[in-house]
Every structure is written in structure tokens, then in C-alpha cells.
Amino acid sequence: MKTRLLTTITALIIFTGHLMSQEILPDFNLYTLEGIKLSTQRIVNDSMPTIMVFWKTYDDKCCNELVDLNDVFVGKLKDKGVRVVAVCVDNTGNMDQVRTFIYGHDIEFDVYFDKNEEFMRAMSIPTVPFTILFDKYTQPYCKYLGYCPAIDEMLCKKVEESLALRVE
DSSP, X not given: OHHHHXXXXXHHHHHHOBOSSOOOOOOOEEEETTOXXXXXXXXXXXXXXXXXXXXXXXXXXXXXXXXXXXXXXXXXIGGGXXXXXXXXXXXXXXXXXXXXXXXXXXXXXXXEEOTTSHHHHHTTOOSSSXXXXXXXXXOEEXXXXXXXXXXXXXXXXXXXXXXXXXXX
């Protein structure tokens, strides 16, 4: 109980830290599960928040994060127009393993493949799982490193905050 509470508190502290600089999403090519090349500029929603999670299929915490995130997406965020994007950084180049996991867990959001972890390095992602919330203006709003079982509460709160920041 104490470990979970400490993990949740630590996650909240890390997750709630707003980015000090206005980072720009670097333009890289990612691949769909069907092998179609797509620019990173086209995968971030430009009118609603986008949640981007970096993950690997052979990391249990990453897989748990993706399944939890899918539950949040389906249950609370999909109807609000929030986009969720998973970027797989398996460097083995085996898209079949990624497809098997995604289809086997009925993941409902978009999944892309960063073949050589180039995009991950460009985003300065130290390890996975790593989650970034982009606001509705495609600016990074907050980042979260690691797996957290309370991801649903944190993300929903942060999505609402990011929507309220800049009212048009």
C-alpha cells in the first residue's frame, strides 16, 4: 500500500511538472502497422490534446501502460476528441510482434513504429514507457516517465487542464 501511494505521489509530481520551454515536435517518419510511412507532423491532433506514449512490446510495464491507456481512451477520452498515439520503439524491426499485441488487446488508438528509435532520441526520451501530453496547439503540456497504475486519473485531469489553458 505504501509503495503504491509513494509511486502515485511521485508520478503526480513528475507528471504535473509543466514544460518550461515550448518544444517543437520534430518532423520524423514513423510507420503504421501496415508499413505506411507517415510524418510525425500528421499524427498529432491540431485542435484537441494528443497523448503520445513510447513503448516496447517486450517490456511488461510498457504493455500494461498501453492496456491501461486504452481503457482510459475508450472509457473517457475518445468521445471528447482526444487523440492517443502509441509509438513502438522495438528496435528488432518485427512489426508482426507489435501487430499481435495490438490486435490481441483490442487497442483502439493509432499505433506507429519508430524503426531505429530516431524519433525517440529526437524527443529526448530516456526510457520507456514514456508519455507526453500535447495540448490542443500541439505544444508539449506535460511528460510522464514510467508506468503508473493511476494513469487514468492523471491524464484525464491534465487533458482538462490543457483544454482550459487557452480559450479561443
